[in-house]
Amino acid sequence: MGLTSLIYQNKSVILFCLVTYILFWLTIATFQQSTNRNKNQQLRRLKYRSDSTFSFILDGLLPLKVNLLLIDPYVLQYLFIDQFSFDKLEKELITFGIIDEFVEKFLQSFQGNNFSINISKNDLSNHKISTDHIFIEYKQKIIHLAVFHKYKSFYLIEENTISLSTNIQLSYGDTLRAVEPTEIAVHEYSFFYPRDVSHFLWLYETSKFLHCSQVLANRMENEFHLYQNTSQLNVTVVPMRNIAYALNKLKKHYWLAGGTLLGWYRHCGLIPFTQDADFGLFAEEYDESIRNHFLGNPITYLWGALGLVNDSLEFRLYTGRFTLDLFWAYREGDHRWCGYQVQRAKFRRTLPLLETVCSCDLFGSRFSIPCSPIDYLDGEYGIDKWKNPLEKNYTWVNMKFHSLWDDISWMYATRLYTRQGKLRRDKVAIDWISKHFNYSLTSIPSFLNILPNEPVVLPPLKTKLVYGSPIKRKKIKKKRFKSSHRNQIK
Structure with missing residues (x-):
């Protein structure tokens, strides 16, 4: 049997092996590119985070694998509309949203030895305690976690009940507010943000929530x-x-x-x-x-x-x-x-x-x-x-x-x-x-x-x-x- 005839009879097997070989090396190359890209992002983040108090606090939060959604109107405008850098942000407080089902896990896992933590709670009608806001402070900078409470097809963020510095103006927690589910994207610092920032900011203008009688x-x-x-x-x-x-x-x-x-x-x-x-x-x-x-x-x-x-x-x-x-x-x-x-x-x-x-x-x-x-x-x-x-x-x-x-x-x-x-x-x-x-x-x-x-x-x-x-x-x-x-x- 000649070589040509042998190849012809086993062409399906040979083709399969060839495709598998190509896909294998494409996967290896993609993985290496992804690894290098992640390493470059981490190096870039570490380069800027050394003097960033907000970054230091986020470094303590993100390993807990609790998704944080940036909802702070000022910071969203600053980052995605005005196109400024997160590392140059000068603000005393930044607000992120967190789903209520992750709050208990977060509080149990977070080791805040270096941080001061204040929690705003609310007594519900069924004698349960609801955690509504978490304030994590370090070196006079505050990461504010506003808790999303599921309410039918959207979320509610309750009013904050604890005292804060008089110069802090909350964008969420100032009153009862409604937030609709939104498509999200990942920032290079690993927190999430609304994919359509402009529309999210527009909805914020009407987010104050009122109950019927x-x-x-x-x-x-x-x-x-x-x-x-x-x-x-x-x-x-x-x-x-x-x-x-x-x-x-x-x-x-x-x-x-x-x-x-x-x-x-x-x-x-x-x-x-x-x-x-x-x-x-x-x-x-x-x-x-x-x-x-x-x-x-x-x-x-x-x-x-x-x-x-x-x-x-x-x-x-x-x-x-x-x-x-x-x-x-x-x-x-x-x-x-x-x-x-x-x-x-x-x-x-x-x-x-x-x-x-x-x-x-x-x-x-x-x-x-x-x-x-x-x-x-x-x-x-x-x-x-x-x-x-x-x-x-x-x-x-x-x-x-x-x-x-x-x-x-x-x-x-x-x-x-x-x-x-x-x-x-x-x-x-x-x-x-x-x-x-x-x-x-x-x-x-x-x-x-x-x-x-x-x-x-x-x-x-x-x-x-x-x-x-x-x-x-x-x-x-x-x-x-x-x-x-x-x-x-x-």
Whole structure:
């Protein structure tokens, strides 16, 4: 048998051995490169750590194999946004997060002979002691470990209860705060940090956490027999989470508004007979990314855009079973206002400035709310009037008639979309506009899908628009109550 024939008959075995040989040496080479890289990192770290107090403390913590997540807003900005070196950081205290299930192991394993340790604890209702904060001090530098307590789909960091130096301002522990799970990466000094630092810092601005009124929620059930509607929750939870998630990713501040906010605070859920959900947004943060996200969205799609970007803008989203409204709030002096449209009449609801928003729990997820929800509800419904359910003759106390859309504005103030995100041109869209329009429409003009650079010129009005006659006011008022009453029966 010739050599060629022998090779041919055993080609599979030879090929396997060759591939194995190559993979073996590739593995050896990769391992050597990794080892050399780790050695270089360690040498580089030791070079800078010799005079770093923070590094000395971390050297004592990291061997315990307890994952530390850098959450200090100042340090995250310093390292990953401003791109400065950790070794040159001048700060008295740095805050890391630690999962509560690792705390006991950490306290048992950590030998703090060279360190001063202070622990903030909290007595829970079930007579258990909760460790909330650990302060490890060495040479006037402090590593602060803020404990993440699992709370439904996110984490809570409790308020610190022990005294600290007056010049220390805590970023976590100053108040109760919520932290959402985040993707992480590893720093060269072996601690973890949020992979998307910019988004983590943006969420921190709204992380102050508020609880609903369990006292009022119990009263709604015990005295008024108003219970959470399970079938309603099943069609509400997913679309509300979808909206909150999208607005957070787009870095658009929002808050639960109107009857949705009232449902959260008074019922610790939803008002049982509500038929939609309301979100408020800052008008100055608007851009087309919001419209583009919800056009044709498979969960909550943009059904109608009412108003203009600079005047009374409202998005109506729909799931096929449930309506969700996004209202933009415009700043004006010492307050804000958002528009409410009834036929061609524009109403305005006055709101507080809402310079910041906070966090809450609803359906086990984190949502944003006004930081002073009681003041917000007092302004919408009247002082303390919202604490009792009102089922008849409800009206907004902060809503006033403002003006009428003129013909040109009206053509832009109502745009309807299909589930696929296309401008509707069917009879429904034509009737919606022409019903309160001075002209007959046979089709929807294509220019309505975008805002023109120059105004569209229409012929002179056939009739003068008048708002205020007794008959018309009565009809509009009745319609308004019907429209607002559908989800605001209190």
